[in-house]
Amino acid sequence: MALERFEEQDFLACCGSTKFAKEMVLASPFTSLEEAIAAARNIWFNKVDVNGWLEAFSSHPQIGQSASSAHTSHTAAQWSKGEQSTALATSTGSSLQELSDWNAQYRQKFGFIFIICASGRSTAEILAELKKRYQNRPIVEFEIAAQEQMKVTELRLGKLFSTKTKPASTGKQHPTVLATKVEEDRVAVIGGHLKAAPNPSSDKASQVPTRTRPPITTHVLDVSRGCPATGVEVRLEMWKGSQPRPLFDKTDIGGWIFQGSSITDVDGRSGQLMSIVNDVNPGIYRISFNTGKYCPSGFFPFVSIVFEIKESQNREHFHVPLLLSPFSFSTYRGS
Missing domain, CATH: 2.60.40.180 (Transthyretin/hydroxyisourate hydrolase domain)
Structure with a gap:
């Protein structure tokens, strides 16, 4: 079996906890995505402390906003943009304002931003979940946020591993940079902001990562x-x-x-x-x-x-x- 090797910055793009990234490097290399996810779960829930959880939470942009380059990598920022694409595509000015208002209330009550695996979720669905979880006691909500963080981490690990299946590039770019470009192109299509038509002669198969979920x-x-x-x-x-x-x-x-x-x-x-x-x-x-x-x-x-x-x-x-x-x-x- 092939052994997949990644660096600390790769795992930081998957989860913003420094402790998590260092432990994942120590646990690697991995023979499969499933093995990496199993290790990630063990590290996140058994080895990363409260400060590590809060560090990971703070690396996320608030739902409905762009990631700050000062607090997260370019790869993580683009992945986050892709994960929120459905929410942004189904939003209106009023729904985004309501989401922003509830985000502020949530942060004031719990001390950290609202964490949710937003992939495939509409603005209405995210807002409904935010209002529901706002009623939780802080200790309960902290655990739920950690579980949602792991869902995001698993999704991003799948994207990270998919870079290993891409054909070799003639350039010197890091594989995670290539994956980021694919994600950015997909988001551009969804948002209707594609600036140029794709080259018909390009190899489309090389532009698409291996799936990590059913189509x-x-x-x-x-x-x-x-x-x-x-x-x-x-x-x-x-x-x-x-x-x-x-x-x-x-x-x-x-x-x-x-x-x-x-x-x-x-x-x-x-x-x-x-x-x-x-x-x-x-x-x-x-x-x-x-x-x-x-x-x-x-x-x-x-x-x-x-x-x-x-x-x-x-x-x-x-x-x-x-x-x-x-x-x-x-x-x-x-x-």
């Missing part, structure tokens, strides 16, 4: 209660009917082929609905939610969201969440 994911937010919807049954299917695509006025029995199912966890997130593959098969997919079982008094016995993945999108990630209330629902494409 299709979802979560459910109960907007009537302002919290994640736990215990919702979720089912993923792909269209394989006699027609190239499902038609509005015709039914093809057996046209939808089961891909996977799961139940949302305490964060409203589904488990793995399909295998982790670099190239997702293009086609039409359907995610169905057993909303009638979750909310028997609601208007919808179930909700299905149908969407299409084109050939040119087979290496992109598709996060298709459900924002649910008893008498309405909405969705959007997250990252």
Whole structure:
């Protein structure tokens, strides 16, 4: 097995605790991402003290704001920007102001900024979670923030390890710099600020890191209660009917082929609905939610969201969440 070697600055980009980064260097090299994550969990929860936790918290920008280069590396700043891309894409001026106001209240009460794994979460969802957690006792909230920090760390370790799968560059750039450029390009597309069209002759495969999660994911937010919807049954299917695509006025029995199912966890997130593959098969997919079982008094016995993945999108990630209330629902494409 190949041994993955990284420097202290690489681990600092994953978690802003100096103690964590030094301990990860001592524990390395790692034979796999899973081994690195196991070591990270042990170090974070058993070897890093309270000061180390607070140091890591302070390295994050406040949700809705950019990272300060004085307190975090360029790589970490770009990763943070990518992690908040869905929140920024779904925000409005008023929602950002409300988020800023609640962030200030949170910091005044607990003494540190609100920490949440923001990847794939909308501004409304983050704000709802902030308001919910604001009610916690400080000792309880400190533990929750540490758990959220570990989620962020695991996500970034996956990005760090993905740099090892990239073909060698003709330049002298550090591999984490290459990964940062890929993340920055992806965020630019989401934000609609891409300044130049990509070069058609470029090798797209070399621009995309190996996945660390399935290409299709979802979560459910109960907007009537302002919290994640736990215990919702979720089912993923792909269209394989006699027609190239499902038609509005015709039914093809057996046209939808089961891909996977799961139940949302305490964060409203589904488990793995399909295998982790670099190239997702293009086609039409359907995610169905057993909303009638979750909310028997609601208007919808179930909700299905149908969407299409084109050939040119087979290496992109598709996060298709459900924002649910008893008498309405909405969705959007997250990252």
